[in-house]
Amino acid sequence: MARTPEWLELRAPEDVVPLRRAVRRWAVELGFGLVDQTKIVTAASELGRNAVLHGGGGRALLEALQEGGLRGLRLTVTDQGPGIADVELAMRDGYTTVGGLGLGLGGARRLVSEFEIESTPGKGTRVTITRWSA
Amino acid sequence: MERIPILKMGEFLLVSIQVDMHDRLALALQEDLSDRIVETHARGVLIDISSLEMVDSFMGRMLGNIASISRVLDAETVVVGMQPSVAITLVELGLSMAGVRTALNVEQGISVLHDLARRK
Amino acid sequence: MQGTNRLPEILRKHEGEILAEWRRQQVAPGGKEATRDPELHEQGRKFLAALREAAQESYSPPFEGPHWDRTRELLTQISRERARVGDTATGTAMFIFSLKLPVFARLQEEYGGDAQGLAAEISNASLLLDHLGLHTVEVFVRSREEVIARQQEEMLELSTPVVKLWDGILALPLIGTLDSARTQVVMETLLQQIVNTGAGIAIIDITGVPTVDTLVAQHLLRTVAAARLMGADCIISGIRPQTAQTIVHLGVELGDVVTKATLADAFGLALMKTGSMVVRRERGE
Numbered sequence: 001m002a003r004t005p006e007w008l009e010l011r012a013p014e015d016v017v018p019l020r021r022a023v024r025r026w027a028v029e030l031g032f033g034l035v036d037q038t039k040i041v042t043a044a045s046e047l048g049r050n051a052v053l054h055g056g057g058g059r060a061l062l063e064a065l066q067e068g069g070l071r072g073l074r075l076t077v078t079d080q081g082p083g084i085a086d087v088e089l090a091m092r093d094g095y096t097t098v099g100g101l102g103l104g105l106g107g108a109r110r111l112v113s114e115f116e117i118e119s120t121p122g123k124g125t126r127v128t129i130t131r132w133s134a
Numbered sequence: 135m136e137r138i139p140i141l142k143m144g145e146f147l148l149v150s151i152q153v154d155m156h157d158r159l160a161l162a163l164q165e166d167l168s169d170r171i172v173e174t175h176a177r178g179v180l181i182d183i184s185s186l187e188m189v190d191s192f193m194g195r196m197l198g199n200i201a202s203i204s205r206v207l208d209a210e211t212v213v214v215g216m217q218p219s220v221a222i223t224l225v226e227l228g229l230s231m232a233g234v235r236t237a238l239n240v241e242q243g244i245s246v247l248h249d250l251a252r253r254k
Numbered sequence: 255m256q257g258t259n260r261l262p263e264i265l266r267k268h269e270g271e272i273l274a275e276w277r278r279q280q281v282a283p284g285g286k287e288a289t290r291d292p293e294l295h296e297q298g299r300k301f302l303a304a305l306r307e308a309a310q311e312s313y314s315p316p317f318e319g320p321h322w323d324r325t326r327e328l329l330t331q332i333s334r335e336r337a338r339v340g341d342t343a344t345g346t347a348m349f350i351f352s353l354k355l356p357v358f359a360r361l362q363e364e365y366g367g368d369a370q371g372l373a374a375e376i377s378n379a380s381l382l383l384d385h386l387g388l389h390t391v392e393v394f395v396r397s398r399e400e401v402i403a404r405q406q407e408e409m410l411e412l413s414t415p416v417v418k419l420w421d422g423i424l425a426l427p428l429i430g431t432l433d434s435a436r437t438q439v440v441m442e443t444l445l446q447q448i449v450n451t452g453a454g455i456a457i458i459d460i461t462g463v464p465t466v467d468t469l470v471a472q473h474l475l476r477t478v479a480a481a482r483l484m485g486a487d488c489i490i491s492g493i494r495p496q497t498a499q500t501i502v503h504l505g506v507e508l509g510d511v512v513t514k515a516t517l518a519d520a521f522g523l524a525l526m527k528t529g530s531m532v533v534r535r536e537r538g539e
Contacts, residue, residue, distance in 0.1 A: 013156045013157035013158060014156045014158070016156055017154040017156055020154060020188060021154070024187070034219045035219045035222050035223065035438075035442060037219075038187065038188055038219040038220060038222075038223045039223050039226065041187075041188050042188050042189070042190050042223050042227060045188065045190040045192075046190055046191060046192075049157075049190070049192060053157075069396065069399070104190065104191040104192070106228070107191055107227040107228050107229065108227075110226050110227060110228060111223065111226055111227060213485075214485065216483060216484045216485070217449070218442060218445035218446050218448075218449060218480065218484065219442075221445065221480035221481070221483040221484045222441075222442070222445070222476070222480045224480075224483055225476050225479045225480045225483065226476070231483060236482075236483060236484060236485035237485040238448065238449060238452050238453075238454070238484060238485045238486055239449075239452055241452070242452065242454070242485065243485075
């Protein structure tokens with residue numbers, strides 16, 4: 001079940017649409033149930049929007065994983081934006097940046113099996129989420 | 135950029151969201167709806183999301199905004215047709231859709247709007 | 255191993271004979287294959303071709319690496335298909351193992367009096383076929399597990415019926431112990447039925463559930479929340495005294511979820527909420 005990783009550019013708000021579609025496609029191919037699909041697509045949408053709105057644009061990488069009998073979908077979203085100074089704070093629900101709306105990171109974390117975030121102020125942010133099929 | 139069509143149904147407005155939403159489209163919808171509510175003196179707005187396979191926090195907030203804006207313009211809003219997988223995901227996402235009235239389908243939604251309009 | 259790579263050559267020279275003998279070996283036990291002869295022939299031919307190519311490039315243990323990908327892929331497909339139609343693990347493995355005799359017979363012819371050469375070649379060929387046979391069995395087992403898992407899911411759906419009590423009122427009587435996976439499937443079914451029937455109220459009755467742990471309680475509450483988001487409402491009924499205590503001890507917040515002691519009470523409430531009334535007829539009417 002080898003599938004070559006797929007890169008997607010995230011420059012404008014509209015780019016979230018192809019990202020959602022790609023994640024949905026991959027999730028379907030990996031045999032995820034409908035609810036699992038929807039969860040990872042929603043999480044992807046949150047991350048994608050963040051990259052565009054707060055990160056000044058970025059890229060997304062989709063990869064298929066296999067561990068034991070489980071299949072997983074991994075999405076990594078990176079941007080070279082201003083970064084997040086206080087990740088803890090940002091993960092809290094309802095956190096609002098100046099002029100923007102909540103980051104949705106906390107919500108995205110709840111929707112996935114694994115969640116990793118690296119952010120350096122001034123350098124950028126990388127968020128990696130993985131969802132395993134039940 | 136295409137805009138989401140708004141249909142007039144008696145004293146209500148009907149919006150059927152069938153495409154993938156992004157920021158610009160959502161803002162355009164809010165503007166268009168506000169204009170149409172005032173133009174038509176609409177008493178209620180029905181938003182049909184039965185085609186949406188995903189609702190993220192942005193979309194949720196947009197629906198909330200539409201409900202609030204409409205109320206200020208003296209129209210009530212009902213969102214109908216939320217798919218089960220979307221509902222389950224929203225619960226886990228932790229998004230509170232308080233302030234947004236929902237109904238299972240268009241028929242029930244219109245019934246709710248009638249009730250609300252009658253009470254005023 | 256020096257000089258021990260006559261396998262590809264033999265597979266090419268004697269393809270027809272090997273195929274015929276191989277097929278005969280496979281049909282003998284089990285007997286299922288007899289009806290799928292032409293398909294088997296094609297599978298066999300493809301497999302031998304792939305085997306020949308791979309053995310040409312790399313013919314030493316552990317028989318892994320990109321050269322062997324095509325061969326493995328073919329075996330994976332064949333194994334999956336057999337698992338799907340209910341063949342046995344032995345029957346599937348015999349696809350490979352029954353190839354030994356025809357191949358060894360040809361090797362013997364080829365090597366004539368060269369006992370050492372023959373021994374080395376047979377040893378290697380044996381290792382190879384054993385390895386491929388194991389792969390076949392592994393894929394078969396995994397595929398059977400997938401089939402069983404899918405069947406279990408289907409059974410789950412069937413064994414948790416959602417009943418319509420009245421116009422706009424559904425009931426989901428849960429029975430037995432609930433594990434996380436089952437509860438999820440059940441809840442999704444309920445929500446889908448709410449959409450399908452346009453029911454405004456769903457009663458989840460847990461009278462038949464002896465123990466409710468935190469996970470199950472959370473699932474229940476999430477289902478109620480999801481139903482509300484969709485525009486319907488839920489009532490939970492049949493909470494036993496022990497369950498009530500567990501819920502409080504676990505610190506589960508019921509919030510404003512309505513709970514009733516019995517399904518009957520819940521039904522009465524649901525009727526009221528949907529604007530219905532039950533009226534007793536006078537005698538003689």
